Amino acid sequence: MYTTSFFATFLASLADIYLDLKFDLYGFFDKGIxxxxxxxxxxxxxxxxxxxxxxxxYKKNIIKQITYxxxxxxxxxxxxxxxxxxxxxxxxxxxxxxxxxCYPVIYTILVLxxxxxxxxxxxxxx
Numbered sequence: 001m002y003t004t005s006f007f008a009t010f011l012a013s014l015a016d017i018y019l020d021l022k023f024d025l026y027g028f029f030d031k032g033i034x035x036x037x038x039x040x041x042x043x044x045x046x047x048x049x050x051x052x053x054x055x056x057x058y059k060k061n062i063i064k065q066i067t068y069x070x071x072x073x074x075x076x077x078x079x080x081x082x083x084x085x086x087x088x089x090x091x092x093x094x095x096x097x098x099x100x101x102c103y104p105v106i107y108t109i110l111v112l113x114x115x116x117x118x119x120x121x122x123x124x125x126x
Contacts, residue, residue, distance in 0.1 A: 001050055004114040008049040009041065011071075011106070018092070026094040029087070040088075048076075052107060053114050073103040 020027045026088040028037045052072050057064045079101055 001053060001112070003117045004053060004110060005046040005049045007113050008110055011044050011109070013041065024092050026089065026091050028089055031092075049110060053110060056111055065111075069104050069107045072107055073100065076103050084087050 019025045021033070024031070028034055028040060055068075057068050077096065077100055080089065081096065084091065084096075
Protein backbone atom coordinates (compact mmCIF):
# COMPACT_ATOMS: atom_id res chain seq x y z
CA MET A 1 0.00 0.00 0.00
CA TYR A 2 2.77 2.46 0.87
CA THR A 3 4.60 1.87 -2.39
CA THR A 4 1.42 2.48 -4.36
CA SER A 5 0.71 5.58 -2.27
CA PHE A 6 4.13 6.94 -3.20
CA PHE A 7 3.38 6.09 -6.82
CA ALA A 8 0.00 7.87 -6.58
CA THR A 9 1.66 10.92 -5.05
CA PHE A 10 4.30 10.92 -7.79
CA LEU A 11 1.61 10.58 -10.48
CA ALA A 12 -0.40 13.44 -8.94
CA SER A 13 2.66 15.68 -8.68
CA LEU A 14 3.58 14.97 -12.29
CA ALA A 15 0.05 15.83 -13.44
CA ASP A 16 -0.04 18.94 -11.27
CA ILE A 17 3.34 20.17 -12.49
CA TYR A 18 2.28 19.95 -16.12
CA LEU A 19 -1.43 20.70 -15.98
CA ASP A 20 -1.24 23.37 -13.26
CA LEU A 21 2.16 25.03 -13.46
CA LYS A 22 3.09 24.54 -17.12
CA PHE A 23 -0.27 24.70 -18.90
CA ASP A 24 -2.23 26.61 -16.21
CA LEU A 25 -5.38 24.51 -16.70
CA TYR A 26 -6.23 24.33 -13.00
CA GLY A 27 -4.73 25.00 -9.64
CA PHE A 28 -5.09 24.97 -5.89
CA PHE A 29 -5.90 28.10 -3.89
CA ASP A 30 -4.09 30.83 -5.86
CA LYS A 31 -2.09 30.79 -9.07
CA GLY A 32 1.43 29.45 -8.64
CA ILE A 33 2.95 27.39 -5.87
CA UNK A 34 1.08 27.43 -2.54
CA UNK A 35 2.19 26.11 0.84
CA UNK A 36 -1.36 25.01 1.57
CA UNK A 37 -1.09 22.51 -1.29
CA UNK A 38 1.51 20.55 0.70
CA UNK A 39 -1.23 19.33 3.05
CA UNK A 40 -3.26 18.07 0.10
CA UNK A 41 -0.17 16.53 -1.47
CA UNK A 42 1.16 14.79 1.66
CA UNK A 43 -2.09 13.92 3.46
CA UNK A 44 -5.07 13.81 1.07
CA UNK A 45 -3.53 12.04 -1.94
CA UNK A 46 -2.00 9.11 0.00
CA UNK A 47 -5.03 8.79 2.31
CA UNK A 48 -7.45 8.67 -0.61
CA UNK A 49 -5.25 6.15 -2.38
CA UNK A 50 -5.12 3.86 0.66
CA UNK A 51 -8.89 4.07 1.14
CA UNK A 52 -9.63 3.31 -2.50
CA UNK A 53 -7.20 0.39 -2.69
CA UNK A 54 -8.06 -1.00 0.73
CA UNK A 55 -11.74 -1.45 -0.15
CA UNK A 56 -11.22 -2.47 -3.79
CA UNK A 57 -13.10 -5.76 -4.49
CA TYR A 58 -10.06 -7.75 -5.68
CA LYS A 59 -11.71 -11.16 -5.53
CA LYS A 60 -15.03 -10.08 -7.06
CA ASN A 61 -16.01 -10.23 -10.71
CA ILE A 62 -15.02 -7.56 -13.22
CA ILE A 63 -18.47 -5.91 -13.13
CA LYS A 64 -18.16 -5.25 -9.39
CA GLN A 65 -14.64 -3.93 -9.86
CA ILE A 66 -15.74 -1.56 -12.64
CA THR A 67 -18.71 -0.46 -10.55
CA TYR A 68 -16.38 0.25 -7.62
CA UNK A 69 -14.06 2.35 -9.80
CA UNK A 70 -17.03 4.28 -11.19
CA UNK A 71 -18.39 4.86 -7.67
CA UNK A 72 -14.97 6.14 -6.54
CA UNK A 73 -14.92 8.39 -9.60
CA UNK A 74 -18.33 9.84 -8.73
CA UNK A 75 -17.27 10.45 -5.11
CA UNK A 76 -14.04 12.10 -6.25
CA UNK A 77 -15.92 14.27 -8.75
CA UNK A 78 -18.25 15.42 -5.95
CA UNK A 79 -15.22 16.32 -3.80
CA UNK A 80 -13.68 18.17 -6.73
CA UNK A 81 -16.94 20.03 -7.33
CA UNK A 82 -17.10 21.03 -3.65
CA UNK A 83 -13.49 22.15 -3.66
CA UNK A 84 -14.24 24.33 -6.69
CA UNK A 85 -17.01 26.10 -4.80
CA UNK A 86 -14.96 26.54 -1.64
CA UNK A 87 -12.06 28.07 -3.57
CA UNK A 88 -9.64 25.30 -2.65
CA UNK A 89 -9.43 24.41 -6.34
CA UNK A 90 -9.95 26.47 -9.48
CA UNK A 91 -10.28 25.78 -13.18
CA UNK A 92 -8.52 27.82 -15.81
CA UNK A 93 -9.49 25.91 -18.95
CA UNK A 94 -10.03 22.53 -17.26
CA UNK A 95 -13.54 21.04 -17.17
CA UNK A 96 -15.14 18.67 -14.68
CA UNK A 97 -15.83 16.16 -17.44
CA UNK A 98 -12.06 15.98 -18.17
CA UNK A 99 -11.68 14.75 -14.62
CA UNK A 100 -14.57 12.32 -15.14
CA UNK A 101 -12.60 10.78 -18.00
CA CYS A 102 -9.28 10.77 -16.12
CA TYR A 103 -10.27 9.31 -12.75
CA PRO A 104 -11.29 5.82 -13.94
CA VAL A 105 -7.98 5.54 -15.81
CA ILE A 106 -6.02 6.76 -12.80
CA TYR A 107 -7.77 4.38 -10.41
CA THR A 108 -7.24 1.46 -12.77
CA ILE A 109 -3.53 2.30 -13.00
CA LEU A 110 -3.32 2.41 -9.19
CA VAL A 111 -4.98 -1.01 -8.85
CA LEU A 112 -2.69 -2.48 -11.51
CA UNK A 113 0.32 -0.90 -9.81
CA UNK A 114 -0.61 -2.47 -6.47
CA UNK A 115 -1.15 -5.83 -8.18
CA UNK A 116 2.29 -5.53 -9.81
CA UNK A 117 3.98 -4.58 -6.52
CA UNK A 118 2.36 -7.53 -4.75
CA UNK A 119 3.59 -9.90 -7.47
CA UNK A 120 7.10 -8.50 -7.12
CA UNK A 121 6.98 -8.99 -3.35
CA UNK A 122 5.80 -12.56 -3.80
CA UNK A 123 8.63 -13.30 -6.25
CA UNK A 124 11.17 -11.66 -3.96
CA UNK A 125 10.05 -13.66 -0.91
CA UNK A 126 10.47 -17.01 -2.67
